[in-house]
Amino acid sequence: MDPILNPYAPGAGSPPPELAGRDEVRAKMRLCIERLRRGKPAKSMMLVGLRGVGKTVLLDQMMKDAEGSGVVTIRIEAPEGRSLPAVLAPQLRIGLLKLSRMEQAKDVAIRGLRALAGFVGKMKLTFNDVEVGLDYEPEPGLADNGDLEGDLTMLLEQVGAAAHAAGTLVAIFIDELQYVPEKQLAALTSALHRCAQLQLPLVVVGAGLPQLRGRMGEAKSYSERLFDFPIIGPLDATDAADAIVKPAHDEGVGVDNEAVNLIIGFTKGYPYFLQEWGKHAWDVAASSPITRQDVETASVEAVAALDESFFRVRFDRLTPAEKKYLRAMAELGAGPHRSGDIAAKLGRESSSLGPLRSSLIAKGMIWSPTHGDTAFTVPLFDEFMKRIIPTADWDPTEA
Incomplete structure (x- = not known):
């Protein structure tokens, strides 16, 4: 079929043609905005989930929803470093x-x-990476004390006050929030807490890996009372089917039920993978409808595409020791796994692997669902690790 008309959109943050299964969390955000606009209390929101579940896409759609209702929006990504x-x-x-x-x-x-202006002047001295064009001279004593928590609180109070005077709301959307250091997370949480106490129309919507919830709690003990933490996971069978069938239908193309079920089985319902399989199944199919055979043929190309992009870009950031640790996890299966079991697979003591495990958590490759457990943050990464380092080439005892 014509690749120009291919409706599927695998890519980092690329909006899918059908944003299936996310209506409830979008409705919850709309309710939050309308309550805050009317001076009523509402919690900010942190979207948490694994890679490939569509957090960035959902965050951006929620921002569009907010802008459509007249909200002033701010969008940032919190990169490492x-x-x-x-x-x-x-x-x-x-x-x-x-x-x-x-x-x-x-x-x-x-x-x-x-x-x-006062905030930037002081933060330049603290972080050495703050560069902002300024429009007015600072007001002495206003957000210029050099204490991040206090100064950010003062600054966001002024932003919220300006939004209130304008009869609107300011919504700050932050992606990859798990990379923000704990002290800075604490400052953001404290500032938002003060705005909530003053009933100012300002809300933060963040997105991050599953460890974000625990990190927020460590930064400020009251975080769970200040934020909702909706878990963004894989789509159920009905929503996953919609994500595959509706875009094709809009282009006048059918998808057999067997083909749909096979795609869902391969992808486990993860939105990014659904788009990848949909794209390759479309390109392989000679005509409508897309069949089970088309999907089986396309799966080879879909896996290869994921290996070269989605998985490989993360693998290439790892040290040899980190790759070895993840390969040991993969040997045990999809997980989560006890840290002691991973250490045993490597012939090491758990205590000796602590720094390595911490490094992988900091890089966003693994997380701890419960104390002593370790899980991949990237779905299906165990299968990739076995492909990239086959059993014949892997020696867990090799230095």
Whole structure:
């Protein structure tokens, strides 16, 4: 079939043609926004889930939903190696400039820009990576004390006050939040807590790997009372079928039930993998409908594509010792696994592997569902590890 018309969209953060199975969490966000806009209490939200479940896509759709209701939105990604102030401050400037163009909020928003100038001046000295164009001189004593928690609280108070004066709400969307250091997470949580106490119309919607919930709790003990933590997981059979069938149907192409069921079986319902299998099944099929045979043929190419992109990009960031640890996990199966079992597979003591395990957690490759357990953050990574390091080439005792 014509590849130009192929509707499926495998890619990092690429929106699928059919965002199936996420209506409930989107509705919950809309309710939160409308309550805050009316001065009523509502929790901010943290989307947590494994790689490939569509957290980024959902975060971006929720941002579009918010913008459609007149909300001022800010969108950042928290990359490794940069501070939260470095990525947040430029976007806060843009948001405050938008608010300053609204006559009823102009003066309050300008004071927010003065707070931002003071905040940036101090944070430059602390983090050495904050570069923001400034529009106003700082106001002495306003968000310029050099304490991240206190200064960020003052700054977000001013942002929330400007939104209130404008009769709107500011929503801050943050992806990959698990990479933010604990002290900075604590500062963000504390600032948001204060805005909630003052009933200011400001909300944070974050997304991150499953360890984010625990990290938020470690940063501030009251985090679970301040945020909802919806778990974004694989789609159930009905929603997964919709994600495959509806895009094809919109292009006038059918998909046999057997083909759909086989795709769901291969992908375990993970949205990214559904898009990958859908794309290759479409390209393989000669005509409508897409059949089971098409899917079986396409699976070879789908797995190869995942190995070269989705999986390989993560594998290549690993040290030889880290690869060895993950290969031992894979030998045990999909997981989660007891840390002692992994150590035994490697012929080591668990205590000696602590730094290695911590490094893999910091890189977002594994997480701990419960104390002493270890699991992959990337679905189907155990199968990939066995393909990339076949049993014949793997010696767990090799230095």
